[in-house]
Amino acid sequence: MARRVAVTGLGLITSIGNSKAEVLASLRENRTGIAPLAELAERGAPVSLAGAVKGFDTAEERQEDWMLPEGYAIPRELLRSMSPNAAYGYCAMGQAIVDAGLEAGEVSGPQTGLLAASGGSMRYTYSYLRTMSERGIHRVHPLGMPAAIAGTLNMNLVAGYKIKGVSLGISTACASSAHGCGYGFDLIRHGRQDIVFVVGAEDCDYWSIVPFAGLRAITPSKDPGVRPSPFDVGRDGFCVAGGAAVLVLEEMGRAEARGARVYAEMLGWGEASDGYSVVAPEPDGDGIGRAMEQCLRSSGLERREVSYINAHATGTPVGDVAELRAIQRVFGRGGGPAVGSTKALTGHGLSLAGALEAALSVLAIREGFIPATTNLREPDPAAEGTDLVRDVRWEAPRVVVSNSSGFGGSNVALAFGR
Amino acid sequence: MAKTLTDEEIAAIRRNYKRCDEATQEAIIRFRQTGDATEVEAIGRGIIRRYLKPEAQVALDGASAETPLTALQVESLTMLEIVLDLQDALNITIADEELRRFATLGDVLAYLRTKAGG
Numbered sequence: 001m002a003r004r005v006a007v008t009g010l011g012l013i014t015s016i017g018n019s020k021a022e023v024l025a026s027l028r029e030n031r032t033g034i035a036p037l038a039e040l041a042e043r044g045a046p047v048s049l050a051g052a053v054k055g056f057d058t059a060e061e062r063q064e065d066w067m068l069p070e071g072y073a074i075p076r077e078l079l080r081s082m083s084p085n086a087a088y089g090y091c092a093m094g095q096a097i098v099d100a101g102l103e104a105g106e107v108s109g110p111q112t113g114l115l116a117a118s119g120g121s122m123r124y125t126y127s128y129l130r131t132m133s134e135r136g137i138h139r140v141h142p143l144g145m146p147a148a149i150a151g152t153l154n155m156n157l158v159a160g161y162k163i164k165g166v167s168l169g170i171s172t173a174c175a176s177s178a179h180g181c182g183y184g185f186d187l188i189r190h191g192r193q194d195i196v197f198v199v200g201a202e203d204c205d206y207w208s209i210v211p212f213a214g215l216r217a218i219t220p221s222k223d224p225g226v227r228p229s230p231f232d233v234g235r236d237g238f239c240v241a242g243g244a245a246v247l248v249l250e251e252m253g254r255a256e257a258r259g260a261r262v263y264a265e266m267l268g269w270g271e272a273s274d275g276y277s278v279v280a281p282e283p284d285g286d287g288i289g290r291a292m293e294q295c296l297r298s299s300g301l302e303r304r305e306v307s308y309i310n311a312h313a314t315g316t317p318v319g320d321v322a323e324l325r326a327i328q329r330v331f332g333r334g335g336g337p338a339v340g341s342t343k344a345l346t347g348h349g350l351s352l353a354g355a356l357e358a359a360l361s362v363l364a365i366r367e368g369f370i371p372a373t374t375n376l377r378e379p380d381p382a383a384e385g386t387d388l389v390r391d392v393r394w395e396a397p398r399v400v401v402s403n404s405s406g407f408g409g410s411n412v413a414l415a416f417g418r
Numbered sequence: 419m420a421k422t423l424t425d426e427e428i429a430a431i432r433r434n435y436k437r438c439d440e441a442t443q444e445a446i447i448r449f450r451q452t453g454d455a456t457e458v459e460a461i462g463r464g465i466i467r468r469y470l471k472p473e474a475q476v477a478l479d480g481a482s483a484e485t486p487l488t489a490l491q492v493e494s495l496t497m498l499e500i501v502l503d504l505q506d507a508l509n510i511t512i513a514d515e516e517l518r519r520f521a522t523l524g525d526v527l528a529y530l531r532t533k534a535g536g
Binding site: 080138 | 437495496498499501502505506511512514
């Protein structure tokens, strides 16, 4: 009999709240986490808005000088190898462990692993390489490089939480932490792990945001009441968000035996690639469409069983419509699931997005409502026949599919249900 | 080697060494202004102390020149952090080969006095 996978814990450090309670309140009240970011204006960036984390001050170069919200502390020996994304991840892990009610021996043991996704830190990369080239490597902090590279999140969290099982870092950009959920599911399904922490985290500052403006992917708007606006006919780009999201995936029998609270079951997942472009999706959403089909097959789901799709849709002209076409191909036009994008409220968390939206999907199931797609004033005509969630719906979705698509045309669809 | 420091330079020293005690910050400021190598022992002890765990700080306070560095429980990465701060405070470069020769606290302080004395 196949092992089943439960979601038993969540940790959230996000633009819409630093706890499950805060995040839920923001979703229920349709309260945006996006605002003008002072550093962007100060440095004369061509974009203004971001979904930054509140309550953390990581402006100082020396990590010991960072301010963390009350109740959080990171030992100096670990802090010194961190950039902000790893600090957010560390705090979110702490939350998730408490939320799941896991003991120390369950967190640190051969059957517990951690799959992490982060783009590393542009800011710390620039800082240590600049010091290295101007003053020599012996003037650079010895841990400057591990603090900055793409694996920094898994390195710091595996060391910091004494993870003894699987450790892995995933680099599929905006699909990364969704891949984390998928491969975490497989590890448990195949008996190689009993518990997997899936972590997505990103910095959120001038250095992490403005490169995307170079791609002309970010909205130039200054008004979070207007943009980002996934599926809206006037959409003109996304907003970058940072923070961390953690899911605790646990073998269902084990979770039930210890009386764990199960948010939802992870039913299965699918993945497929566009093989088309480095930065743009295949225009008909070929890859995300096949990822969704695979997800349904692997979950044993009929299309009509899916209540809600938490779309990838970031608010770009090209991306949103490609995904809509894929959804219409897989689920039909008319009578299909409700479709919404929480990126309108949270911003686009890049490597963090997959895990964050998986967390929001299981919260929707557990708490019994479907979050709104805010800023949706006039749906794109391409959405005709698709049921877009414009306002919060106070009905419990039974099965949710969460989509994530990343650079290179990497696509993942996850299914959760109760 | 008299050098007047600007207010900004003094503020930068206090900021960069704010986790060292005030006596150490003052010693660094005086050393930068006068080049007086007699300040080096206080600077060396003060910077090392800032990186030690409380138990090891007690050991440092009671340490003599002969005290082995191992008694201070400084692991290799922390040693590199100490070296970074010493280099900046005393405006010197400490090569890795030279680091390897340090066995006691006295070795470190004597080396720093020589290097900083010019």
